[in-house]
Amino acid sequence: MINCLKPLRMGELKIDIPLIQGGMGVRVSTASLAAAVANCGAAGTIAGVGLADEADCIGRDNFFRSSRQALVSEIHKARELTKGVFGVNIMVALTNYEDLARAAAKEDINFIVSGAGLPLKLPEYTIGTQVKLIPIVSSGRVAELIIKTWKKRYNRIPDALVVEGPLAGGHLGYRFDELETGKAHSLDDILLDVLGVVKDIPGGIPVIAGGGVFDGKDIARILGLGASGVQIGTRFVATDECSVADEFKQAYIDSQEKDTIIIKSPVGLPGRSIKTKFIDGLLKGVKMPFECKFKCLKTCDPQSAPYCIAKAMLNAFKGDIDNAVVFAGSYVSRIKKIVSVKELIDELVSETCSALALKSAIAV
Ligand SMILES: Cc1cc2nc3c(=O)[nH]c(=O)nc-3n(C[C@H](O)[C@H](O)[C@H](O)COP(=O)(O)O)c2cc1C
Numbered sequence: 001m002i003n004c005l006k007p008l009r010m011g012e013l014k015i016d017i018p019l020i021q022g023g024m025g026v027r028v029s030t031a032s033l034a035a036a037v038a039n040c041g042a043a044g045t046i047a048g049v050g051l052a053d054e055a056d057c058i059g060r061d062n063f064f065r066s067s068r069q070a071l072v073s074e075i076h077k078a079r080e081l082t083k084g085v086f087g088v089n090i091m092v093a094l095t096n097y098e099d100l101a102r103a104a105a106k107e108d109i110n111f112i113v114s115g116a117g118l119p120l121k122l123p124e125y126t127i128g129t130q131v132k133l134i135p136i137v138s139s140g141r142v143a144e145l146i147i148k149t150w151k152k153r154y155n156r157i158p159d160a161l162v163v164e165g166p167l168a169g170g171h172l173g174y175r176f177d178e179l180e181t182g183k184a185h186s187l188d189d190i191l192l193d194v195l196g197v198v199k200d201i202p203g204g205i206p207v208i209a210g211g212g213v214f215d216g217k218d219i220a221r222i223l224g225l226g227a228s229g230v231q232i233g234t235r236f237v238a239t240d241e242c243s244v245a246d247e248f249k250q251a252y253i254d255s256q257e258k259d260t261i262i263i264k265s266p267v268g269l270p271g272r273s274i275k276t277k278f279i280d281g282l283l284k285g286v287k288m289p290f291e292c293k294f295k296c297l298k299t300c301d302p303q304s305a306p307y308c309i310a311k312a313m314l315n316a317f318k319g320d321i322d323n324a325v326v327f328a329g330s331y332v333s334r335i336k337k338i339v340s341v342k343e344l345i346d347e348l349v350s351e352t353c354s355a356l357a358l359k360s361a362i363a364v
Contacts, residue, residue, distance in 0.1 A: 018228060028327075032241045087109050098121070115173065160190075160207070160229075165210070166235065170271055171265060216349065234328050260275070272327065
């Protein structure tokens, strides 16, 4: 594979292929996927949410310890498998957010990506480490708020920003009605908005864009707008190295365009999932009673939440699709087969290089 792309740089850290595999909980992006991506010269991400052994988590302290140990163990596994670049994704909405961020930062990882809330205190948890800090934002206004707060409190700025648009899989930083009516701003518009915010910052901040980026044409378009890289999630689920059950991958392959839906999640954000029997039930107002043994989300009230998102996502991981929330991006129905991570990355790079070459040929 010939890589014509400009590496993504964050200080001394260089990612040869400017592509970050998005962190995907629960147990979707673990060590095997992150390391495979890193071995191809892109950047892999382990998702920190939902790794704990449920049987070992009765009560808050055990939940914290078990989650921390599981994340550190995934990091160690990944480091054994790759010398490449990888990091972790930790959602601000988690009750053990600080604990996971502090634990991960002490390990041999390259970055922490953090969204589903404002990571305003993240620099405090990683002080004295070299870990690059990458907030996820959904507007220029949010980017500005994080930059100003970090500058004032910690005299530092983010090492990069991920802009996540409304077509992404998983939880989305937009209002439910904006997503349902298709009125949320497009990824391209939000990217330009965020680029406008960072342009006057001395030294600049690389901006990485994701959400609905499917192929090399999309990557070329995003890079052409001024992004330094892309983040892709959904496509990496349909790879050999992704650790979810075959049924989860098959749900992706079998899905049609009409099958994705925006749901309300106890995280307090809307999320995009493939329709399942479980979701049909939710839409009909059926409550899915559950016993909460550890409160994993700051935002969830187990007394009133209609279902447990952690359990529904764990069911997806295990392949129990009828009882699951199967997060996926809006383009999931375009995925037709399961490939290796290397095949996927080679294809994306070669398509991007062709699209960029065509664009410059037309410009001449
Ligand atoms: C199954 C799945 C789980 C996800 N879990 C998380 C997560 O735990 N934390 C997070 O910040 N983003 C999560 N995301 C979003 C991805 O990190 C990524 O930003 C997104 O998938 C990019 O859009 P795309 O799916 O259209 O490529 C998830 C996405 C999917 C598909």
